[in-house]
Amino acid sequence: MTEQQHGEQFDVVVVGGGAIGENVADRAGRTGLRVALVEHGLVGGECSYFACMPSKALLRPGGALAAARAVPGAAGAVSGGVDAAAAFAWRDETTHGWDDSSQVAWLDSTGITLLRGHARFVGPRTLEIAGGDAPRRVQARHAVVLATGSWPVMPDIPGLADVEPWTSRDATSAHAVPPRLLVLGGGVVGVEMATAYTELGSQVTLVVRGPRPLAGAESFAGDQVVTALRERGARVLLGSEVASVQKTPTGIAVTVTGDGAGTVEVDRVLVAAGRRPGTTELGVETIGLEPGRPIQVDDALCATGVDGGWLFAAGDVTGRTGTTHQGKYDARVAGDVVAARFGGEDDGRAAESGAKPWSRFRASADHQSVPQVVFSHPEVAWVGLTEAGARQAGLDVQVVDYDLADIAGASVFAKDYTGQGRLVVDRARGVVVGATFVGPEVAEMLHAATIAVVGEVPLDRLWHAVPAYPTVSEVWLRFLESAGL
Amino acid sequence: MTEQQHGEQFDVVVVGGGAIGENVADRAGRTGLRVALVEHGLVGGECSYFACMPSKALLRPGGALAAARAVPGAAGAVSGGVDAAAAFAWRDETTHGWDDSSQVAWLDSTGITLLRGHARFVGPRTLEIAGGDAPRRVQARHAVVLATGSWPVMPDIPGLADVEPWTSRDATSAHAVPPRLLVLGGGVVGVEMATAYTELGSQVTLVVRGPRPLAGAESFAGDQVVTALRERGARVLLGSEVASVQKTPTGIAVTVTGDGAGTVEVDRVLVAAGRRPGTTELGVETIGLEPGRPIQVDDALCATGVDGGWLFAAGDVTGRTGTTHQGKYDARVAGDVVAARFGGEDDGRAAESGAKPWSRFRASADHQSVPQVVFSHPEVAWVGLTEAGARQAGLDVQVVDYDLADIAGASVFAKDYTGQGRLVVDRARGVVVGATFVGPEVAEMLHAATIAVVGEVPLDRLWHAVPAYPTVSEVWLRFLESAGL
Known part of the structure; x- marks a missing residue:
């Protein structure tokens, strides 16, 4: 075949320029591979412009005011509620007015080639890009990585x-x-x-x-x-x-x-x-996959439904996780796998290492420690297994509940603090497999639990991790005391 | 000698009824030992009535207002500053108006005997208690634990x-x-x-x-x-x-x-x-120790300057650490050691276990992971070694700095977020040995670092501990990326 038929060649083509695609492209390019990133909308994607960032900007004012109102000595200085116009203006700032030039500048600095337009498979490793600067055909010498995210489901309700x-x-x-x-x-x-x-x-x-x-x-x-x-x-x-x-x-x-x-x-x-995976307009039927279905992947983020090991996917499109942070984690793994397999690092070593849990070539955390934060008021933050999930997994479960209002640090954080904490422990291994916190501004308390779960730090070692007094994190001491330590 | 000369006998006498003494007494009593707690002032001590709790209550209103003022959409609803009268009233509430009856009720529920008054050694394991209900002499059959805290130093400045x-x-x-x-x-x-x-x-x-x-x-x-x-x-x-x-x-x-x-x-x-250890009025000279000096202890909190293994100490009086939380940690270790050695648990097993780092009979964390939170604005929180401390310890140090203002989660927490994070890594072992955070409300971010330090979780495993987006804790991802992962 001629270059004309192949189209322009890249080593790796990443489809979708949100946070996930950006991370895949960045890491895939680290061993010298030539990487293209295809995006029809804003580079930076859903999270930067339409999800995490703007939603948090709209939620933070109400949270900050509620926090101040809950503190005697501060409450008297607060009158009225959120100024919607000011909140919207701030939201506009956090989304850079839906202008992606700073993210494009970052892409340029990394050597990744940005291709504007909609990508559609016309065969294995070959995509047509339409609707952008100019229609073109591109071929991926080694790998295509799908990071096309997800789209809202519109239920079939009359009217x-x-x-x-x-x-x-x-x-x-x-x-x-x-x-x-x-x-x-x-x-x-x-x-x-x-x-x-x-x-x-x-x-x-x-x-x-x-x-x-x-x-x-x-x-x-x-x-x-x-x-x-x-x-x-x-x-x-x-x-x-x-x-x-x-x-x-x-x-x-x-x-x-x-x-x-x-x-x-x-x-x-x-x-x-709810949301459905972004696989409807991708021409995946030409490579043997069903449009509208998630792209099934293994723990190296390599698609299991396509032969040859050239197709990867990360983020919402896999149906594997539904958050930006976990999608970015998958993106880092996918990018590292692609960089190692095709970019001159020892393939064998990567494959061998990828067979081990917690290797950087294997997205082990997706099965054990996915964190989720809901920025409602109260905030809700959890990681790993819930009690029900742990029982379903057949674990010998110890559940430790603690009312956060009974923590000294909570009582000086807000006058009538309301919140709840739960630790889910695998008795057999003596480790934390899940944790949940509900309360004002508990989001930053979650990472301690995530490290405990991922690090598989035994409870009797956690006993020596002293929470500072008087913080709300002192609930960790109460958890452990309640667990019998 | 007669009972008259011995005075009333207890298995264990704890001197000092602050948070440290309470914790020692509680845990020492768990194997059936008869425990007395001596306190001349308020049960609950410095932390509850004159340090952590009231200071935090006075600091929180200003922090909450500053946080609200920093958020567009909330700032307009805030006018004026802290209402001092309301803040003082709330502080009074958090200290229960300097009334210790709730803590006394807790003591009663545990079976610990409260002896009101000043204790003073008259010989080994023998104390005279004066100034309380009635002067009396008590003898500890097995152990005396000093938890007398510390007192402010008054410098010798003219006038x-x-x-x-x-x-x-x-x-x-x-x-x-x-x-x-x-x-x-x-x-x-x-x-x-x-x-x-x-x-x-x-x-x-x-x-x-x-x-x-x-x-x-x-x-x-x-x-x-x-x-x-x-x-x-x-x-x-x-x-x-x-x-x-x-x-x-x-x-x-x-x-x-x-x-x-x-x-x-x-x-x-x-x-x-600064503060000096509470050993001046204790009669420690009668047991061979020097008044005004800290009580030196080993990692089982057993005093090294007294023969016979009957004297223990925990908290500020040891000069070992200067915080409530770490003093309480020492108190738990001391209480467990006393309960095991003298209360029917296998002494040999406790001693053997106590020889191992991270045993519950050994206060290992005092050497490696003491957390400290300063509730100033910005808050300052650190654990383990600083860069200078790590270099002084001869470690091959990797320092990872990250400007918290560059974290997406910080930019939606406050408009002009100012803060800084630092991770200190021991390159040889690939583990975190210290961390510092400075910024608004970073106190709750510290425990993640404390668990990482105590758990000795390797950096390449921390890579799988995904921080939720958009939290300020995402600095952990940036730390690790900056460290070369």
């Missing part, structure tokens, strides 16, 4: 499409607060946006299918979030579903069935009902 | 004694703010009280002998604290000493020598110039 529903992108990039907002879905996005818009001044109704939101977390987490949302004036309908949606002269009438059955009139509906 | 200087106790229990306050000393107490009283509305002058406060910390910590204090309107005189103090018609004239030489007129002087 929904006619009312211009928001997805998470609209909620995080809005410049006005709907007076009445219905949030459909009790996952992380639903809970965070219900919290943010309540604090921004909207009358929020959160509709949750199950008995509580945050189904993947310990049940007390979702329960405490519901209590707090209701205290702040939100309406939370549990065990409920949206049956239909209809425009009215004064807004949108939403018919709810289930435990919260009735009709709610709102001005906007936010759909936060 | 100082005549102006009723405050010690830390006065500063933390005050009910009015001196319009002008001079703080003498740049240790933890000096820095915390300079911060608190600045925020409570006092014009504070902090006099520091060295080039910066917090001499035991990495130098950037003290430097950032000085910058922040000055920004808040405090005057900080570095490289300076107080030469003399004199009453004037309008206040107190303080003559300063050194780099900040001059005269400062204030309304009150707070002396925070």
Whole structure:
């Protein structure tokens, strides 16, 4: 075949220029491989512009004010709530006004070639890129890595499409607060946006299918979030579903069935009902995969459904994890595997090392210690297994619960501190396999648990890790005392 | 000898009913030993009533307001500063109005006998208790544990004694703010009280002998604290000493020598110039020890200067560590050792186990991982070795610095986040031996480092401990990337 038929050649082509693709490309290029990164939208992707960063910017003002209001001596200096216009302006700053030039400049500095446009397979290792600077065909000499993320699911609810529903992108990039907002879905996005818009001044109704939101977390987490949302004036309908949606002269009438059955009139509906992998427009059928399905990968992030070991994937598109940080972790592993296998490092050594847990060529943490933080108020942070998950895994489980309000450090952090901590211990090995914290600003407490889980630090060694007094982290001492040490 | 001469017998007598003594007594009693606790003041001690708790209560309002002011969307709702009266009232609440009945009730529930009064040795294992309910003599059948803490040093400065200087106790229990306050000393107490009283509305002058406060910390910590204090309107005189103090018609004239030489007129002087061990009034000369000196102990907290293995000590009185949390850790070890050696557990096993590092009968962490948090604004938190300490210990040191302002999670926590992180790595073993964080509310970030240090978790395993995005803890990823992973 000629160069004409092959198109332009790169050693590695990464499809998707979000945080995941950027990390794959960066690390894959470290052994001298020539790497291209394909992106049709903003370089930096969902997380920078439409998810983590803007959502956190919208949530932080309400959290900071609540924290100050909870402290005698500070409370008197606080009057009124979040200034929505100022919060939106700050959000605009954190997203650089949806301008990706700083991230493009970073790419340029690394030697990665940015190809603007939509990529679509036309055969193994060969992609056509359309809709960008100019249509072109590129071929990956060694590897293609998919990092195309995920897209919101739009449920098939009668009338929904006619009312211009928001997805998470609209909620995080809005410049006005709907007076009445219905949030459909009790996952992380639903809970965070219900919290943010309540604090921004909207009358929020959160509709949750199950008995509580945050189904993947310990049940007390979702329960405490519901209590707090209701205290702040939100309406939370549990065990409920949206049956239909209809425009009215004064807004949108939403018919709810289930435990919260009735009709709610709102001005906007936010759909936060899950996400599907970004594999529909990729031409994966030409390489034997099914569009709309996640790309199945092994622990080296190498696709299991394609022969030849040339296809990799990382992030949401794999269905493996659903967070930026864990996707970036997978991206680092994928990039290192690609760099080692194809870029001059000893392939055998990488493969051998990759066979061992906790090698840098193996994403071991995905199975044991995925952290998740929900920046609601209270914040919810967990890592590893929940009690239910640990029992399901057949472990001999010891559960240690501690009311964070009983920690001295919590009592001087806020007057009526409310929170809860749980440690899940594998009795057989004497190590922590999961931890959950719920409370104001507990997000930064999580990494201690993550290190304990990943490091498999035995409880009797953790006994010597002294938490500083009076911090909320002193719960670690109480956990261990409660566990019998 | 008769019972008359021996006095009342206990298996174990603990002298000092602060947090340290309480913990020793509690754990020593777990194998059935009969334990007495001697306290002349408030049960719960310095930390509960005059140190950690009240100081944190006075510091938290200013911290919470500063945090809210730093967030666009929240800042507009904050006007004015800390309400001193409300802060003092809250401080009164956290100290239960200096009433120890809840702690006495806890003691009662454990079966420990509380003896009110001052204890003084009259011979080995024999103490006289005076000034309490009734003078009495008690004898410890097995062990005496000293947990008498420490007392502020009053430097010999001309005129100082005549102006009723405050010690830390006065500063933390005050009910009015001196319009002008001079703080003498740049240790933890000096820095915390300079911060608190600045925020409570006092014009504070902090006099520091060295080039910066917090001499035991990495130098950037003290430097950032000085910058922040000055920004808040405090005057900080570095490289300076107080030469003399004199009453004037309008206040107190303080003559300063050194780099900040001059005269400062204030309304009150707070002396925070260090502490000495509480061994002056104990009659330790009758058991061969020197009053005023710390009680030297081994890693089982057993005194090395007394034969027979019956004398133990924990907390500030040992000169080993100067914090409540580390003193409590020593207390747990001491209590467990006493319970095992004298209370029916296999003595041999405890001794053998105590010979191993990280046994629960050996306070190994005192040498490797003492955490310290300064609740100034910014907060300063460190554990283990500083760079200088690691080099002095002869380690092959890798220092990894990271500007916390460059962490995405920091940029959405506060608009102009200022902070710094440092990891100190022992290259030979590939483990973290020290870490320092400076920034708003970094206190809860410390325990992750403490677990990493104590767990001796290798860097290449820490690589799999994924920090959640966007938290400030993501600095761990940056640390590791900067370290070459």
